[in-house]
Amino acid sequence: MQFDYLLRKVFFAVITLIVVIVFNFFLFRILPGDPVKLLFRNPRLTREAQELIRVQFGLDKPVWLNIERLSAGDIPGALDSQFTAYIHNLLQGKLGISFTNRQDVGEVLSERVWRTVLLVFSGELLAIVMGVVVGLVAAWKRGTAIDSAALFIGLLTWALPTFFLGIILLILARGILPTGGMVTPGLAEEGTLEYWIDVGRHLILPSLTLAVVSASGYMLIMRSSVVEVLSEAYILTAKAKGLSNARILFSHALKNAMLPMITIIALTLGYVVGGAIQVETVFSWPGIGRLIYDSVAKQDYPVLQGAFLLLAVSVILANLTADILYSVFDPRVKVT
Amino acid sequence: MKQFRQFWRKPGGVIGALMLLVVLVAAVFAPWLAPYDPYQRVQVEASDILAPPDSEHLLGTDDAGKDVWSQLIHGARVSLLVGFTASFVSMVIGTTVGLVAGYFGGKIDNFLMRIVDFLLVIPDLPLALVIIAVWGRGLWKIILVISLLGWTYTARLVRAQTLAIKERQFILRARAIGANHRRIIIYHVLPLVMPLIMAQAVLDISASILAEASLSFLGLGDPTLVSWGNMLNFAFERAVSRQAWWFLLPPGFAILWVTLALILIGTSLEEVVNPRIKSHHLFNASRMVSLILPVPPRAEAIKEEP
Numbered sequence: 116m117q118f119d120y121l122l123r124k125v126f127f128a129v130i131t132l133i134v135v136i137v138f139n140f141f142l143f144r145i146l147p148g149d150p151v152k153l154l155f156r157n158p159r160l161t162r163e164a165q166e167l168i169r170v171q172f173g174l175d176k177p178v179w180l181n182i183e184r185l186s187a188g189d190i191p192g193a194l195d196s197q198f199t200a201y202i203h204n205l206l207q208g209k210l211g212i213s214f215t216n217r218q219d220v221g222e223v224l225s226e227r228v229w230r231t232v233l234l235v236f237s238g239e240l241l242a243i244v245m246g247v248v249v250g251l252v253a254a255w256k257r258g259t260a261i262d263s264a265a266l267f268i269g270l271l272t273w274a275l276p277t278f279f280l281g282i283i284l285l286i287l288a289r290g291i292l293p294t295g296g297m298v299t300p301g302l303a304e305e306g307t308l309e310y311w312i313d314v315g316r317h318l319i320l321p322s323l324t325l326a327v328v329s330a331s332g333y334m335l336i337m338r339s340s341v342v343e344v345l346s347e348a349y350i351l352t353a354k355a356k357g358l359s360n361a362r363i364l365f366s367h368a369l370k371n372a373m374l375p376m377i378t379i380i381a382l383t384l385g386y387v388v389g390g391a392i393q394v395e396t397v398f399s400w401p402g403i404g405r406l407i408y409d410s411v412a413k414q415d416y417p418v419l420q421g422a423f424l425l426l427a428v429s430v431i432l433a434n435l436t437a438d439i440l441y442s443v444f445d446p447r448v449k450v451t
Numbered sequence: 452m453k454q455f456r457q458f459w460r461k462p463g464g465v466i467g468a469l470m471l472l473v474v475l476v477a478a479v480f481a482p483w484l485a486p487y488d489p490y491q492r493v494q495v496e497a498s499d500i501l502a503p504p505d506s507e508h509l510l511g512t513d514d515a516g517k518d519v520w521s522q523l524i525h526g527a528r529v530s531l532l533v534g535f536t537a538s539f540v541s542m543v544i545g546t547t548v549g550l551v552a553g554y555f556g557g558k559i560d561n562f563l564m565r566i567v568d569f570l571l572v573i574p575d576l577p578l579a580l581v582i583i584a585v586w587g588r589g590l591w592k593i594i595l596v597i598s599l600l601g602w603t604y605t606a607r608l609v610r611a612q613t614l615a616i617k618e619r620q621f622i623l624r625a626r627a628i629g630a631n632h633r634r635i636i637i638y639h640v641l642p643l644v645m646p647l648i649m650a651q652a653v654l655d656i657s658a659s660i661l662a663e664a665s666l667s668f669l670g671l672g673d674p675t676l677v678s679w680g681n682m683l684n685f686a687f688e689r690a691v692s693r694q695a696w697w698f699l700l701p702p703g704f705a706i707l708w709v710t711l712a713l714i715l716i717g718t719s720l721e722e723v724v725n726p727r728i729k730s731h732h733l734f735n736a737s738r739m740v741s742l743i744l745p746v747p748p749r750a751e752a753i754k755e756e757p
């Protein structure tokens with residue numbers, strides 16, 4: 116059953132990936148305008164030169180199926196289309212070139228991706244710690260003022276748009292913490308300790324913003340999950356054995372209540388990625404999110420396409436990982 | 452209707468309803484309440500640009516010399532329009548999918564639920580962002596994208612309820628006297644699920660408003676409209692460095708105000724219609740619980756008819 120479950124999850128992830136890739140291809144084909152003109156933005160480019168570039172990029176080929184060659188009886192030739200070229204390039208890691216500076220999209224993304232990873236990881240870590248601690252306390256003290264306060268703050272942070280929380284923190288922390296970028300220019304050589312301390316200082320506000328927004332969800336789930344676990348018979352048994360409250364809470368309740376957290380973290384990752392775009396925009400954090408914001412403004416579609424694909428694929432893979440982890444930690448899982 | 456009366460006994464629900472009323476009044480009577488028309492061209496002098504609040508302009512002026520207070524009032528229209536329309540469309544799609552999947556089960560159910568799973572995995576905001584970026588900016592496009600991405604939770608909720616309801620005696624009796632599937636779904640299942648759908652729809656309005664605000668803040672809002680998200684986009688680009696808090700903070704707090712109001716109403720409604728939910732059912736919290744735990748039949752929440 117275990118194996119069956121995993122196989123189904125992997126199968127679903129693969130299908131999802133394929134749908135995203137196909138969608139990503141077609142979405143950017145409905146764009147109005149000629150990509151050659153968008154790419155070079157040069158009115159002096161002659162018609163012949165434009166045609167040459169079009170052939171070079173394979174834009175003279177049909178989008179989906181090469182009907183012309185299919186009807187001529189050339190069956191493998193039917194696949195000679197923009198779509199197969201796209202898949203072929205994708206498998207080689209070629210994501211096209213940027214409209215604005217003609218840099219390789221793959222290069223642009225790989226240069227920036229670790230910064231977003233750093234932001235999301237530190238934000239998530241902080242969010243999990245905050246969510247677990249507050250949720251545990253709220254559940255233990257349920258029905259009291261502490262519980263109501265925790266619920267109210269959870270409610271408030273959910274209603275708050277991520278970017279607006281960022282803006283508020285940005286105003287409040289002005290002069291105390293760096294509010295934009297990732298490093299202070301000219302402060303230290305890359306790779307030195309001083310450099311990383313500087314990056315850390317720049318990271319505080321963006322990751323705090325991201326953390327507060329995701330923490331409310333984790334807090335609420337942790338709270339309800341602990342409340343549920345606390346009503347289980349084994350908690351009563353532990354109490355009857357004379358264990359201290361702290362021991363029961365941390366080694367009995369916490370462990371079991373943590374299980375749903377794995378799935379929650381994976382499922383909310385999509386929201387976190389959306390939050391990261393907003394946070395990076397507010398704090399000019401030079402990651403994928405800020406890249407998306409800039410590309411939207413500059414109508415740099417290849418970069419946008421690559422960035423979206425990268426985000427979607429990461430979230431799909433993270434979900435698959437969570438499903439696998441969940442079945443490792445909780446062998447009861449069969450079908451969801 | 453008894454449930455409706457219970458709603459007014461919830462302090463959260465009453466506060467939320469009053470808060471929403473303020474925004475509704477602002478939206479409906481915007482042209483009369485706003486001292487200036489934000490859509491009108493204005494003659495500006497240098498001193499009118501990002502001018503701090505005074506007696507003439509309650510909340511000062513923006514980077515184009517326009518009255519911020521008037522824009523704030525008009526912005527309520529866009530937020531509520533997007534919120535209500537998008538959540539209505541998602542409600543219709545989600546309810547239909549949920550009813551069909553839950554009632555018929557089998558292959559149809561499997562197929563529809565895989566679509567739901569698919570939409571759950573794809574990150575919403577980036578997807579909405581690329582679609583609008585490619586398709587072009589416009590109010591109706593934003594509404595359509597938000598509603599097409601936002602129906603999945605309603606579908607899951609309705610499906611779970613339908614699964615529980617269809618096992619009950621009166622459905623069998625209806626079948627026995629010759630009612631067809633459509634009739635059973637519309638007259639017997641839907642009325643029982645409706646209260647929960649309504650509560651969920653209210654929560655969806657706030658999610659849609661937040662989505663619109665985020666898209667507009669990222670520069671993808673309808674450029675022809677005065678909306679809170681658009682205001683924040685302009686304010687963030689131009690007012691932060693000049694410390695023009697009167698332009699930056701009001702639209703943000705307006706969004707917070709209306710989403711908080713809707714969440715208070717939604718969670719109170721939910722507590723009334725579904726007594727099993729004891730804690731606040733917001734964000735992904737209980738959503739997530741219902742996703743992870745095998746869906747418990749909630750039949751006991753709805754009293755069996757004699």
